Amino acid sequence: MTTFSYAQKVRFRHCDPAGIVFYPRYFEMINETVEEWFAARLQVSFEELHGPMEAAVPTAVIDIVFTAPSRLGEDLEFRLEPTKIGGSSVTLMITAICGAQQRLKMNSTLVFIDQHTGRPQRWPDNIRTRLEHEINKPVNDNA
Amino acid sequence: MTTFSYAQKVRFRHCDPAGIVFYPRYFEMINETVEEWFAARLQVSFEELHGPMEAAVPTAVIDIVFTAPSRLGEDLEFRLEPTKIGGSSVTLMITAICGAQQRLKMNSTLVFIDQHTGRPQRWPDNIRTRLEHEINKPVNDNA
Amino acid sequence: MTTFSYAQKVRFRHCDPAGIVFYPRYFEMINETVEEWFAARLQVSFEELHGPMEAAVPTAVIDIVFTAPSRLGEDLEFRLEPTKIGGSSVTLMITAICGAQQRLKMNSTLVFIDQHTGRPQRWPDNIRTRLEHEINKPVNDNA
Amino acid sequence: MTTFSYAQKVRFRHCDPAGIVFYPRYFEMINETVEEWFAARLQVSFEELHGPMEAAVPTAVIDIVFTAPSRLGEDLEFRLEPTKIGGSSVTLMITAICGAQQRLKMNSTLVFIDQHTGRPQRWPDNIRTRLEHEINKPVNDNA
Numbered sequence: 001m002t003t004f005s006y007a008q009k010v011r012f013r014h015c016d017p018a019g020i021v022f023y024p025r026y027f028e029m030i031n032e033t034v035e036e037w038f039a040a041r042l043q044v045s046f047e048e049l050h051g052p053m054e055a056a057v058p059t060a061v062i063d064i065v066f067t068a069p070s071r072l073g074e075d076l077e078f079r080l081e082p083t084k085i086g087g088s089s090v091t092l093m094i095t096a097i098c099g100a101q102q103r104l105k106m107n108s109t110l111v112f113i114d115q116h117t118g119r120p121q122r123w124p125d126n127i128r129t130r131l132e133h134e135i136n137k138p139v140n141d142n143a
Numbered sequence: 144m145t146t147f148s149y150a151q152k153v154r155f156r157h158c159d160p161a162g163i164v165f166y167p168r169y170f171e172m173i174n175e176t177v178e179e180w181f182a183a184r185l186q187v188s189f190e191e192l193h194g195p196m197e198a199a200v201p202t203a204v205i206d207i208v209f210t211a212p213s214r215l216g217e218d219l220e221f222r223l224e225p226t227k228i229g230g231s232s233v234t235l236m237i238t239a240i241c242g243a244q245q246r247l248k249m250n251s252t253l254v255f256i257d258q259h260t261g262r263p264q265r266w267p268d269n270i271r272t273r274l275e276h277e278i279n280k281p282v283n284d285n286a
Numbered sequence: 287m288t289t290f291s292y293a294q295k296v297r298f299r300h301c302d303p304a305g306i307v308f309y310p311r312y313f314e315m316i317n318e319t320v321e322e323w324f325a326a327r328l329q330v331s332f333e334e335l336h337g338p339m340e341a342a343v344p345t346a347v348i349d350i351v352f353t354a355p356s357r358l359g360e361d362l363e364f365r366l367e368p369t370k371i372g373g374s375s376v377t378l379m380i381t382a383i384c385g386a387q388q389r390l391k392m393n394s395t396l397v398f399i400d401q402h403t404g405r406p407q408r409w410p411d412n413i414r415t416r417l418e419h420e421i422n423k424p425v426n427d428n429a
Numbered sequence: 430m431t432t433f434s435y436a437q438k439v440r441f442r443h444c445d446p447a448g449i450v451f452y453p454r455y456f457e458m459i460n461e462t463v464e465e466w467f468a469a470r471l472q473v474s475f476e477e478l479h480g481p482m483e484a485a486v487p488t489a490v491i492d493i494v495f496t497a498p499s500r501l502g503e504d505l506e507f508r509l510e511p512t513k514i515g516g517s518s519v520t521l522m523i524t525a526i527c528g529a530q531q532r533l534k535m536n537s538t539l540v541f542i543d544q545h546t547g548r549p550q551r552w553p554d555n556i557r558t559r560l561e562h563e564i565n566k567p568v569n570d571n572a
Binding site (some may be wrong): 011012013019026031034044045047050051071072073081 | 440441442448457458459461464474475476479500501502
């Protein structure tokens, strides 16, 4: 599988008095990237997931480095790839670049939970299959 | 010095369709905690810092674990203490608790920059002195 | 009854690249004011209202004038008073001032609905009684 | 001229614990619509306007009716047309629809100001020409 790529422009609402993206707003952009990735690659939309499936995918862990600031009007490319699948979790590596310059690099872990109990539950088989497909281990990979 | 403590209630705006705090909103709460700490302990307000001082303190690195969800109406206590001072940076440890339960634990590094060049600059002496005071070196520390 | 008053400081998150409050953020401040007013004067918290009461109070109509900009670090005072009570609605007049200067003046109408059907429902008697008390009928009012 | 149309999906970040768009988030969607309209129809981007032009276009007045709630995952179409041009202002009519259903209808007035003085300034000629073109007076209109 190829890395998932999603374009987002830096909007007025994202920027702070210093004229650069206010970092909590990056996480809104990142969440939108994750939503798009779920719909496009795992074939489950956030409305299905939070509605009929009565689930949720809260973020449990984030490690992020902001490597350069982003300014109003810039076109960012967010890239997302899963790096590890657990029984009820997935670890994602997400970067954002503007042209050749990296703006942030993040590793985060999401947990698939039951919306009512708040407890982790195993990925449904169809989602797990697609997650594994995304991880893209070559068939002969001995690692 | 004692740890800085700052109370914030979980508001309607913080909560997502699952009824819990949407994690980008935690970073807004955390930023407000940092603003209050700067004003109370470093004796420099964000309006002075971004105005007359023509500086900024962007966040460069974050490691965070969300240990339990927070719900509408809950009273959170944010605790902040600096753990490391660099020439133009500071590392903070921030936790949020609700009663006896921890909700998140974060280490983040802020950099003191020139607002116009975007380049790191050394902490002014008065701020550095207060930062060192916050780190709480024991009286007999020879380091 | 006296007008309800609630103080809020202009935070970094509220401000845009022009250094003034980004107007969608005013509505977050206004919503917090409404939450506090419900809890303080109508004696029903938003968590009770959206939880056990299975209700919601969406905003149906807003007329607002922004009379002067607000800047980072300013202390705003929000004032709220109900001006009209309907069977399942209430009209509020909200202003924000900084010192002697008005920053905004708003009239808005909220509707009390059933969270599941989304349909208006009559105010419960205890809330209606407190709403009427807030409207401040003069002692000799024959209405 | 045709009405300007801009599509936006309802994202997780827009939704509240009742599962519908939190109204301050609508204003972020509306502001994005205005940004896109400025770039597409007035041929001036928000980064040019707030950067080299040292201007800003704060919103001075809003009248809005929220006619039906919007839910996670819905595709909204925002429609914008200017209805009145002043020396340094413009009044916009904005609606959002989902399929055949209207979700909101707003009239707002923006003012073109000098970013430093905060005072209204006359629209530059090239922007005024395009604004007038957008208002779309038919050639033989005698009104």
